Amino acid sequence: MYLVSLERLEDKIKTFAKFGDDYHGGITRYALSKEDELARDEMVKRMRKIGCEIYSDDLANLYAVKKGRGQNKKKIVMASHLDSVKNGGNYDGVLGVLCALEVLETIAEQNIEHEHDIVAMVWTNEEGSLYPPAMMSSAIISYPYLPLKFRESYEEENLLNSKSVLDHQTTFEDALKQFKYRGERKNRLNQQDYLAMFELHIEQGPVLEANQKEIGVVDKVIGMCNYRIKILGQSDHAGTTPMSFRKDALFAMSKVLIYLHQKLDELDKDLVYTTGEIILHPNVHTVIPDYVEFSLDARHQDDHVIDQVKAIVEHLPKVFEKCEVTSTLAWHRDTVYFNSRLINYVLEATKELNYPYQFINSGAGHDAQMVSYMLPTTMIFVPSKNGHSHCDEEFTPIKQCYQGANVLLNAVLKCDKNFEDK
Amino acid sequence: MYLVSLERLEDKIKTFAKFGDDYHGGITRYALSKEDELARDEMVKRMRKIGCEIYSDDLANLYAVKKGRGQNKKKIVMASHLDSVKNGGNYDGVLGVLCALEVLETIAEQNIEHEHDIVAMVWTNEEGSLYPPAMMSSAIISYPYLPLKFRESYEEENLLNSKSVLDHQTTFEDALKQFKYRGERKNRLNQQDYLAMFELHIEQGPVLEANQKEIGVVDKVIGMCNYRIKILGQSDHAGTTPMSFRKDALFAMSKVLIYLHQKLDELDKDLVYTTGEIILHPNVHTVIPDYVEFSLDARHQDDHVIDQVKAIVEHLPKVFEKCEVTSTLAWHRDTVYFNSRLINYVLEATKELNYPYQFINSGAGHDAQMVSYMLPTTMIFVPSKNGHSHCDEEFTPIKQCYQGANVLLNAVLKCDKNFEDK
Numbered sequence: 001m002y003l004v005s006l007e008r009l010e011d012k013i014k015t016f017a018k019f020g021d022d023y024h025g026g027i028t029r030y031a032l033s034k035e036d037e038l039a040r041d042e043m044v045k046r047m048r049k050i051g052c053e054i055y056s057d058d059l060a061n062l063y064a065v066k067k068g069r070g071q072n073k074k075k076i077v078m079a080s081h082l083d084s085v086k087n088g089g090n091y092d093g094v095l096g097v098l099c100a101l102e103v104l105e106t107i108a109e110q111n112i113e114h115e116h117d118i119v120a121m122v123w124t125n126e127e128g129s130l131y132p133p134a135m136m137s138s139a140i141i142s143y144p145y146l147p148l149k150f151r152e153s154y155e156e157e158n159l160l161n162s163k164s165v166l167d168h169q170t171t172f173e174d175a176l177k178q179f180k181y182r183g184e185r186k187n188r189l190n191q192q193d194y195l196a197m198f199e200l201h202i203e204q205g206p207v208l209e210a211n212q213k214e215i216g217v218v219d220k221v222i223g224m225c226n227y228r229i230k231i232l233g234q235s236d237h238a239g240t241t242p243m244s245f246r247k248d249a250l251f252a253m254s255k256v257l258i259y260l261h262q263k264l265d266e267l268d269k270d271l272v273y274t275t276g277e278i279i280l281h282p283n284v285h286t287v288i289p290d291y292v293e294f295s296l297d298a299r300h301q302d303d304h305v306i307d308q309v310k311a312i313v314e315h316l317p318k319v320f321e322k323c324e325v326t327s328t329l330a331w332h333r334d335t336v337y338f339n340s341r342l343i344n345y346v347l348e349a350t351k352e353l354n355y356p357y358q359f360i361n362s363g364a365g366h367d368a369q370m371v372s373y374m375l376p377t378t379m380i381f382v383p384s385k386n387g388h389s390h391c392d393e394e395f396t397p398i399k400q401c402y403q404g405a406n407v408l409l410n411a412v413l414k415c416d417k418n419f420e421d422k
Numbered sequence: 423m424y425l426v427s428l429e430r431l432e433d434k435i436k437t438f439a440k441f442g443d444d445y446h447g448g449i450t451r452y453a454l455s456k457e458d459e460l461a462r463d464e465m466v467k468r469m470r471k472i473g474c475e476i477y478s479d480d481l482a483n484l485y486a487v488k489k490g491r492g493q494n495k496k497k498i499v500m501a502s503h504l505d506s507v508k509n510g511g512n513y514d515g516v517l518g519v520l521c522a523l524e525v526l527e528t529i530a531e532q533n534i535e536h537e538h539d540i541v542a543m544v545w546t547n548e549e550g551s552l553y554p555p556a557m558m559s560s561a562i563i564s565y566p567y568l569p570l571k572f573r574e575s576y577e578e579e580n581l582l583n584s585k586s587v588l589d590h591q592t593t594f595e596d597a598l599k600q601f602k603y604r605g606e607r608k609n610r611l612n613q614q615d616y617l618a619m620f621e622l623h624i625e626q627g628p629v630l631e632a633n634q635k636e637i638g639v640v641d642k643v644i645g646m647c648n649y650r651i652k653i654l655g656q657s658d659h660a661g662t663t664p665m666s667f668r669k670d671a672l673f674a675m676s677k678v679l680i681y682l683h684q685k686l687d688e689l690d691k692d693l694v695y696t697t698g699e700i701i702l703h704p705n706v707h708t709v710i711p712d713y714v715e716f717s718l719d720a721r722h723q724d725d726h727v728i729d730q731v732k733a734i735v736e737h738l739p740k741v742f743e744k745c746e747v748t749s750t751l752a753w754h755r756d757t758v759y760f761n762s763r764l765i766n767y768v769l770e771a772t773k774e775l776n777y778p779y780q781f782i783n784s785g786a787g788h789d790a791q792m793v794s795y796m797l798p799t800t801m802i803f804v805p806s807k808n809g810h811s812h813c814d815e816e817f818t819p820i821k822q823c824y825q826g827a828n829v830l831l832n833a834v835l836k837c838d839k840n841f842e843d844k
Contacts, residue, residue: 086704129706205662224661226707235509237811238696238719239646239785240627243687245809250697250716251683254676261673265665274660275672277707278700282508284551285648285699285717286786287812294672295707297660363661364708387667389659390709 025392031083031125050108056183059137070115074195081126089394099405131172138367145373199368206387216360216381222301225332235290252323273298339376349410447814453505453547472530478605481559492537496617503548511816521827553594560789567795628809638782638803644723647754657712674745695720761798771832
């Protein structure tokens with residue numbers, strides 16, 4: 001077994017935490033921002049130092065390639081993302097990239113032999129925080145391999161036109177054109193040149209910690225659906241409209257939320273659902289709200305349970321508190337299963353390193369889920385302290401980061417040795 | 423009795439509706455905006471044409487003075503505002519200004535004799551939509567006369583520093599300095615030079631229409647309190663945090679809203695209350711919300727009922743759905759009674775014009791309420807179709823606008839004739 005350097009990995013975590021530092025524990029590092037550029041500069045600097053070839057594709061996905069001994073072999077990729085949500089943490093995404101860099105630095109330092117080229121890769125705009133949706137560039141690149149029913153959510157032209165949620169004007173493509181790391185379309189990840197993809201990520205949930213496991217051997221990403229629920233009332237002056245005359249869209253929303261919780265809580269106990277985003281109009285303290293829109297995100301490994309959620313949302317009563325209620329399915333995905341041979345390399349590496357582990361689902365979406373339609377793919381999870389993620393408190397102790405990087409290194413080397421090019 | 427010109431008034435309503443036209447029925451004309459400037463330009467043009475003296479004060483309140491025959495007499499003011507809320511209507515505020523202009527144009531055209539100078543006046547930033555709070559400049563000017571307990575809400579220095587709700591940076595004072603109509607502090611409305619103030623306004627409620635009355639003789643502005651209610655949860659990833667681990671601030675808010683509705687609905691049936699504004703953090707569909715703040719505005723003529731509201735809000739349970747709930751009183755006012763002699767001029771004018779009328783409270787706040795602490799003041803209401811206001815549908819038929827202007831004209835002339843300077 002090979003081992004990475006804990007100190008070098010820790011130095012990278014500390015260094016990258018500066019690029020977008022919020023100064024209260026977390027970071028805001030939107031895709032294609034100045035902070036994103038600085039983080040990539042740091043990556044390129046480190047990868048050049050160990051002799052990697054660097055290139056990027058037209059979506060600014062960035063690749064650092066450590067050459068293998070073999071001729072005309074396909075490449076093995078370790079990928080994750082450097083962008084964050086607003087006020088996100090210092091582990092989601094970035095840890096997967098830093099562990100990939102650490103694996104290449106270890107291979108270089110210890111002169112570990114490998115046949116295939118091994119690549120550390122950054123996916124652009126995994127979070128979709130500024131330019132929705134999430135997993136944008138992995139969806140674009142994997143598009144030809146996606147199930148037909150999902151494709152309409154991921155038309156390249158529509159995604160490139162996604163507008164900034166801040167200025168409602170700048171498109172993702174506008175930002176791409178300004179961005180230092182935009183490269184050529186021919187450099188995109190593809191089936192001809194690449195063999196397999198591994199993604200290490202924090203769990204973003206409390207399961208590993210609760211079960212006192214150090215490594216999550218991820219075997220699937222669970223299915224989900226995402227709705228926009230819209231409520232139409234009537235705006236009037238706060239001081240002059242008797243209560244009985246009102247159609248208050250925000251009060252109606254409260255009733256809708258409680259209705260949804262009651263109905264959804266009757267379904268399977270593993271179902272999770274979230275109402276995280278709200279738009280209120282006109283959002284003025286002296287005016288009765290006439291419009292509310294909110295998001296509903298529901299996830300479960302069993303597609304049948306997701307179908308039950310859809311039935312509840314699509315058969316919401318049409319009127320709450322005299323306001324009209326409608327729902328629109330924004331997107332959905334089925335449960336995605338990872339490649340069993342790659343899962344097995346992760347499992348073997350974990351066992352040989354003697355780390356406590358368990359099989360686990362991913363509840364969150366990841367680029368690996370998109371890529372899995374195109375290439376053999378799998379994921380490795382490390383624990384999240386108290387299960388927190390997408391917030392300042394997001395944290396994974398350095399020892400667990402180190403262990404994750406060791407599993408990644410050895411799983412990739414097993415893949416290099418055993419996984420045949422087709 | 424004198425009568426204004428319906429056609430001329432209608433022309434003004436149509437003309438002023440262009441300045442900030444939303445192209446779906448209403449307007450957005452923030453205080454100190456380009457649209458506000460255009461509306462004032464139009465007013466100045468019209469008032470110059472009839473020989474008015476024009477000046478403004480340091481808060482950009484604008485005065486057009488039609489000279490009376492008397493020497494050293496105090497001035498009588500007719501005032502309202504030209505600014506609107508976001509997506510407001512074409513009658514709130516602006517109608518009071520246009521009726522004041524129409525009164526002066528009628529006096530000029532018909533050569534109506536009057537002793538006192540009569541003034542059409544615009545109050546800057548009544549709505550407080552861009553720079554909160556509402557009634558900002560009338561509060562600043564009336565400050566020395568306000569009850570002590572209200573003063574801390576209206577310290578001039580704080581109000582001038584009020585930041586734009588759009589860019590969170592530009593202050594009201596910054597915008598004032600850039601604004602064409604900023605004048606001198608010595609021009610402020612004051613007790614030495616001014617005798618009384620009238621404000622015509624739309625009712626912004628359904629009462630006059632429901633009772634088939636054309637004129638509301640306003641005798642008071644009812645008391646109110648305004649709270650910010652804050653809910654603190656924990657943000658975590660939407661896909662990975664089991665329901666039982668969550669502290670969802672938005673779900674907690676739903677429970678708080680329903681609790682408040684249940685408790686407040688048990689109080690007097692004339693109580694109105696509104697939760698019009700909400701701040702949600704981080705407001706991302708994949709993150710459980712960790713913070714919600716919302717406004718509660720409650721109004722009733724009986725201060726005892728407002729005290730009951732305060733008791734309910736200030737004794738809210740501290741925890742809803744595992745989230746912490748706190749409340750802060752943002753501001754409040756007691757019921758304000760208008761000057762009985764001015765009310766009587768309005769009443770007599772209405773009776774002589776033979777318009778159906780009723781006494782009515784104002785539920786909304788108006789600059790008149792601030793000024794009433796400094797000068798004899800009263801208001802005239804005209805009906806609002808279906809009670810709608812602060813929205814595209816805000817509407818008062820031209821006949822009712824015309825009748826309101828006639829009442830204003832004749833009430834002001836009665837004041838001119840009968841109200842003694844002290």
